[in-house]
Amino acid sequence: MTIALYDLLEQTRRRAIDSRTSLADIHIEPDGESVAVRGQVLDRATAERLMRALRAQAPTINWRDDMQTLVTGPDYHWALLTRPVADLRREPSHRAERVTQALLGEALETLRVQGAWTLVRLSDGYLGWLFTGYDSAPLALCHAEQAQAYRQQATHLVTHPLAPFYAHPSGEAQDQVGLLPFGVRVQVIGQDGALQRVRWPDGTLRWIGSADLLPLAALAPRCHAGLRQALDWAQRLIGVPYLWGGKTPFGYDCSGLTQTLFGLIGIDLPRDADQQAERGTPVALDALACGDLLFFGDPADAQHQRPSRVTHVALALNRHEFLDASRSGGGVAIRSLDPRSPIYAGATAPTLLFARRYFPHEA
Incomplete structure (x- = not known):
C-alpha cells in the first residue's frame, strides 16, 4: 500500500503543480490512522491544492497536511537585482538549464538558500535558482514596500x-x-x-x-502607438542570437522577446509561450493585425485525445509578416507566413495554431 501511496502522491504532484511557477518538495509518512504529507511547498495555496487533489483521488485515506511553506520560511525576503542581467537555473548548478533571466531593478522574492545559490520568484511568478556567490552581492534585500517603490x-x-x-x-x-x-x-x-x-x-x-x-x-502605454515605438527599437535587435531562457540583446528566446516588448508598454505577459496563449482574446487568422501574437506548435490529436501544444510565439507585424526569436530563423528576425515571400518561415509557418489579441485593434 505504501508504494501505491507514493505513486499516487507523485502523480498528483505532477498534475497539480506547474514547476515553473510553483514548488512541492514533498513526501508521505504513514502516522497511525492518518497519512501525513510533509516537506516544503511554495505557499499555503499550493498545499491546499495538493490536499484537495489527494482527497479527491483517495477519499478513504485520512490525509494530514504537515507541509511547510517557503513564503513563511527563514530564507524569505524581498530583494532587488543589482546586476544588469542574471541567469536563473532549473537547479542550483551552472550546468543546469537556464529557465529565464532577471534584469536590473527587478523585484523578486528569495525563497530558499543553498550554498552559493538562492531560489527566487520573479515578478512574473517564474521560479529559478540564482547564483549569489559573486564578489559583490547581486541582490539588495529590502521590504516589499521598498521593492515596489523602486519600480514606481x-x-x-x-x-x-x-x-x-x-x-x-x-x-x-x-x-x-x-x-x-x-x-x-x-x-x-x-x-x-x-x-x-x-x-x-x-x-x-x-x-x-x-x-x-x-x-x-514619452512612452504611450497599453496601445498601438506604444507598441509601434517598441517595434521601432526592436528593429535594432534584428540578428540578436537565439538563447534559451534569454530576455536581453545578449540573446532572446521567443517568449522572452514578446514578454519584453509588451512589458515596455505596460502589458505584463507570463514568461512562456503556452502561458501567454492563455491571455488575450482570440483573433481570426485572416484578420491579423500588428500587435497580435501568433502561436505555433503541435495540433490537437482527437484520436489519441491529445490537446494542441504551444511551443513557439511570434509578434504579428501585419497579416503575413511577424517578428520572432527562433533557432530556425537564426535568432531575432522578421519572417513571413506567405510561401511566396523571400522571407518565408518554411519550418515554422506550417505549425501555426492560432492568434491572440491583447488590446483593441486600431483601424
Whole structure:
C-alpha cells in the first residue's frame, strides 16, 4: 500500500503543480490512522491544492497536511537585482538549464538558500535558482514596500540594445563598468554633461548616455502607438542570437522577446509561450493585425485525445509578416507566413495554431 501511496502522491504532484511557477518538495509518512504529507511547498495555496487533489483521488485515506511553506520560511525576503542581467537555473548548478533571466531593478522574492545559490520568484511568478556567490552581492534585500517603490520611482527606459554605463561622469572608456540591456527601467536623479546620473537599486551611482534613455512619460502605454515605438527599437535587435531562457540583446528566446516588448508598454505577459496563449482574446487568422501574437506548435490529436501544444510565439507585424526569436530563423528576425515571400518561415509557418489579441485593434 505504501508504494501505491507514493505513486499516487507523485502523480498528483505532477498534475497539480506547474514547476515553473510553483514548488512541492514533498513526501508521505504513514502516522497511525492518518497519512501525513510533509516537506516544503511554495505557499499555503499550493498545499491546499495538493490536499484537495489527494482527497479527491483517495477519499478513504485520512490525509494530514504537515507541509511547510517557503513564503513563511527563514530564507524569505524581498530583494532587488543589482546586476544588469542574471541567469536563473532549473537547479542550483551552472550546468543546469537556464529557465529565464532577471534584469536590473527587478523585484523578486528569495525563497530558499543553498550554498552559493538562492531560489527566487520573479515578478512574473517564474521560479529559478540564482547564483549569489559573486564578489559583490547581486541582490539588495529590502521590504516589499521598498521593492515596489523602486519600480514606481523609475523615470527612464533603456532603448539602446546594450547601453554602456560608467562609474564616473567622464564617460571615458576606462570608466565603463558594464552594459545595461534594452528594456530596463532606471531612476535618473540628475544630469552631468551628456550623461544621466542613475541610482542603482543598492544606492550606487552610475552614469548612462542621454541618447540611450527615454523618459517613461514619452512612452504611450497599453496601445498601438506604444507598441509601434517598441517595434521601432526592436528593429535594432534584428540578428540578436537565439538563447534559451534569454530576455536581453545578449540573446532572446521567443517568449522572452514578446514578454519584453509588451512589458515596455505596460502589458505584463507570463514568461512562456503556452502561458501567454492563455491571455488575450482570440483573433481570426485572416484578420491579423500588428500587435497580435501568433502561436505555433503541435495540433490537437482527437484520436489519441491529445490537446494542441504551444511551443513557439511570434509578434504579428501585419497579416503575413511577424517578428520572432527562433533557432530556425537564426535568432531575432522578421519572417513571413506567405510561401511566396523571400522571407518565408518554411519550418515554422506550417505549425501555426492560432492568434491572440491583447488590446483593441486600431483601424
